[in-house]
Amino acid sequence: MNARRPRIRTELRVMFFDTDCGGVVSNIAYLRFIEVARTLLAEELGLALAEMAETQRYPVVVRTEINYRRAAKLGDRLVIEGWLDRSERVRFWCAFRITRPKDDVLIAECRQSLALIEIPAGKLLQLPKSWEKYRDPEANRRLVGG
Numbered sequence: 001m002n003a004r005r006p007r008i009r010t011e012l013r014v015m016f017f018d019t020d021c022g023g024v025v026s027n028i029a030y031l032r033f034i035e036v037a038r039t040l041l042a043e044e045l046g047l048a049l050a051e052m053a054e055t056q057r058y059p060v061v062v063r064t065e066i067n068y069r070r071a072a073k074l075g076d077r078l079v080i081e082g083w084l085d086r087s088e089r090v091r092f093w094c095a096f097r098i099t100r101p102k103d104d105v106l107i108a109e110c111r112q113s114l115a116l117i118e119i120p121a122g123k124l125l126q127l128p129k130s131w132e133k134y135r136d137p138e139a140n141r142r143l144v145g146g
Contacts, residue, residue, distance in 0.1 A: 003133035006044040007083040010037055014076045023074040030066065030108050034096050037082040038112065041094055045084065046130060056119045062091070063113040069106045076100055078107060087134040090126055091115055 018029040085095040096110040116125040
């Protein structure tokens with residue numbers, strides 16, 4: 001890896017619509033928090049929202065792995081950090097951490113695999129040339145070696 005991989009950090013407050021009847025954040029809300037962070041990260045990577053809509057080329061989630069460590073609750077202020085974890089020719093991985101700064105608790109960790117797709121054809125695209133600086137040099141050896 002030659003270049004520093006892009007990172008973002010955003011904060012939010014847990015609202016009523018994020019929680020279940022017990023005031024605990026529901027598991028689907030964490031994915032929405034990550035969606036916000038992933039959108040901000042995409043912009044850091046040069047995939048601006050308006051440009052995506054214009055070109056009809058979108059990063060599409062292929063896989064999500066999430067580990068829920070602790071419960072967040074109504075009113076909590078959370079920090080979501082995201083970064084480009086790995087990049088290959090047509091796939092890339094983003095990683096996320098959700099923490100509660102008040103007591104320095106790790107709430108959740110997530111990793112997502114994505115691909116760049118042209119809609120509506122569903123055509124898989126190579127990642128932008130500008131991303132080559134982030135590419136994992138070991139990825140090509142793994143692919144060739146089996």
